[in-house]
Amino acid sequence: MTQSATPHTGHDLRAEGLSLGYDQTAIIDDLDLNVVPGALTVIVGANASGKSTLLKGLARLLKPTAGQVTLGGRNIAALPGKKVATVVGLLPQQPIAPDGITVADLVGRGRYPHQGWFRQWSSTDDGIVAGAMAATNTAELATRRLEDLSGGQRQRVWIAMVLAQNPEILLLDEPTTFLDVTHQIEVLDLLLERNRERGTTVVMVLHDLNLAARYADHLVVMRSGRIVANGTPAETLTAEIVRYAFDLEARIVPDPVCGAPMVVPIGRFHGRATDTEGSSDSAVAPATAPHGAAPTGR
Amino acid sequence: MIRPLIDRGAGAAVSVREADAAPLARARLQRSRRERRLVVVLIGALVVVAAFSLAVGAYSLSVPDLLRTLTGQGTQSESFIVFSLRLPRLTLAVLVGVAFALSGALFQTVLRNPLASPDIIGVTGGASAAAVFGMLILGFGAVATSFAAFAGAIVIACAIYLLAWRGGVVGYRFVLIGVGVAFMVQGLLGYLLSRADLNDAQGALLWLVGSVGGARWQDVAVVAAVLLALLPVIRVLGARLRALQLGDDLARSLGVGAERTRLVLLVIAVALAATATAAVGPLAFVAFVSAPIARRALATGGLALIPAALVGALITAVADFTAQHLLPGQLELPAGIITGAIGAPYLLWLLATSNTTGKGA
């Protein structure tokens, strides 16, 4: 299953000629991107390649210095903020929570865009909060305080909060960065489930190339503020592109679990043609290399 | 064709789970019940303090007499004492307590920094400098001094905001610049105090301590009017403030105009501090401590604005009562001394016994 089964009739999010920057420095220059509706897109790139900046631009958090971001054909900056917030939700890196807040309270804050002077808290809101917590398996944590939870639990609660916004397009900035691998898989499975079951468009920035390749329908590879590749993981994760975008030598092999492309990095000690120990045992070799044998080629 | 945004198509991330909604509603009710309990306790304490303030004094009334007087059936001297002396004083104490407390709460929440109260970042300092300047150099009377104080606070706050503005106002920058301005204002005050005639300087010092004594109904009316105008606005902006607590990025993602909301709330906070300072002088500490005390008592991470306001009223009322009766005979202390002497050790005790890092108040 590589694409969402539900035919998607949602809103298109696009960047057209987008330039973004802070103060005087331009981080992104003249970038075009069509976010595929109903798909799970992952943005990858080296540090400082502009991934987070692009995400913030798409989420209407940064004002473009040139170009525009459009939602459903209309310039996102011209639309009322609350309306946009009912369609697009963003989970930033390292969000802040006030001391002592409970899980249920925090998730409930995600309902803000749907409430107003004439539409205060209703049972629908409670229902959606419950749904968000069910989707993230945080229902039993409802009365606990956020600061007492583990990292994985906390991240799920934050995702529940963004889900409570009930957006059609979900943007996440490095949602797995401080989690151990179990919880990384947990969070990504959760997001994939949203995408497959509800057709929610998901765009996220990830550091781990292999997880990105496994979960993404579309991969956007960035370098220095520009998109260098945009397509399915199979199309975009090639040795040449990895070399260009990450300055990394790698071999691309099929993932034995799901068949997606898997990036196997070649560093100084492993996988080099000159390594006489043999590439299959390179995991063990370095324990002996620096202690006796003269380093090769030095 | 541009589709209307409210059209919820496929893709909405979550379905409504009616069955699980009930326990959540109950939990929410419990949280608000907790807050309501705290409010009731605070109001109760306030009533007790009020009763003491109205009854006890050089001419003490018993409780039945007090009740009689309040319903208009007291003797002439009783009515005079209660309605012209003690009641305006008590009312003013309560109202400025509320104003200071809310001002502090808003500053601290909007700037996400427990240090950011109007007395620390120079807003009340600006009011003080302007007032003392008016008193010592321009020979202002009481009313003119109040106006000067009000104007001083506004001007200083604008200066701090503009100086801190750089594509937006970052909390820490605002606080730092406020601290710098506070230093400068302190210097100006020191200069004025050291140059003036001793008697004048003592009069200025008295104003600087902050006192509710000599309150008249006109003063009460002004503060009441400002509170009446601003409190509903705060209520309306409450949801936006809660979103702002989550950080600028998340707030914007929820559809809150972070910069605009912050500006409006800061304007309100400054107006509250300016009004209160103009009425009674810079009462030490009420703005700084009220919200932290209320939040720790509530411990749910909510805004706790109403509890904070009540805590402020309580502190001021108690301080004024104590200040009146602490010294033997007819001698009275200004309330500001007590708020400082009590508020600060209490905050230190809170700091010592708390486990938090003190951020994000």
Next chain:
Amino acid sequence: MTRIRSGAAVLERGVPGASPARMRPRRVVIGFAIALVLLALSIIASILVGTREIAPGTALAALLSPDRALTDHAVILDLRVPRTVVGLLAGLALGLAGALMQGVTRNPLADPGLLGVNAGASLFVVAGVAWFGVTSSLGYVWFAFVGAAVAATIVYLIGSLGREGATPVKLALAGTALTAAFTSLITIVLLADTQAFDRYRFWAAGSLVARGLDAALPLAPFILVGAVLAIVAARMLNAIALGDDLARGLGQNLVIARIVCAVAIVLLCGSATAMAGPIVFVGLAVPHIARWITGPDYRLIIAFSALFGPTLLVAADVLGRLIAQPGEIEAGLVVAFLGAPVLIILVRRVKLAGL
């Protein structure tokens, strides 16, 4: 030539030429020279500037072969030299204390005023004047000393309680709370005792002349000890700056480091406040200016603070004499007025670490 120690993570190499740690950037050397020049200039200005016009030749004569019968000489010896000395000592003490405070609390906002030390010294001085009838200069200073120590201890104890220990925010909060508490107490005393108020308001303005040399010289040994401790602490501060965990990992004993710094701060701040009243901003601004030139190495920051502190205070005193003739504005007030814009510019231009 390479030496490989088995297991050690790093190869040692004999390297021809200087290693980066030994090369002094030109900026620092030039800055040092300029600092020395500025210090000399401010001292000279302090001797020469005043309401009474005195020729440089006369001033030199007054210093080398004094004749007290001459009014000019008397002015130089009894007015200008003392205030210069007080300014130098107090400025040195405040500059160093500020650098130590910022280093040990990892808080770029640290300043004796903000952390309550000034208020403690002031409170005890006021109490001494009002309740114990202290009038002698020496009596003043001992009270200030004790007050500074008490305040620093309270702030540090309270700021260190709780799970995380002495975080910058908690220390600043404790200091601010204590300052406000003490200020209230001070006001109580002042309201009750008019005479005390009269004496206090001049002292509180931060005048370098109020107490005179009799108050300053006995404190010089304390400042000296504090300065030596500051130099010792400089290396420790470099480790502390990396965070508690990393500092311990590098072998730095945090308790000793904090005690050394605390003792130094109390000695320096107490002396400065006793000498010249509560002066704000020198402790805050001087380390920042130093850091702007030297970068984050605390050994250099301490050295430069020792130069900039006196320069700043003496220059402020000279300025106070110049702009308000025939009267003068106290150095403390001048610093307060000048310091604020400096701080604001700093905050606007620089991305302050830890904020």
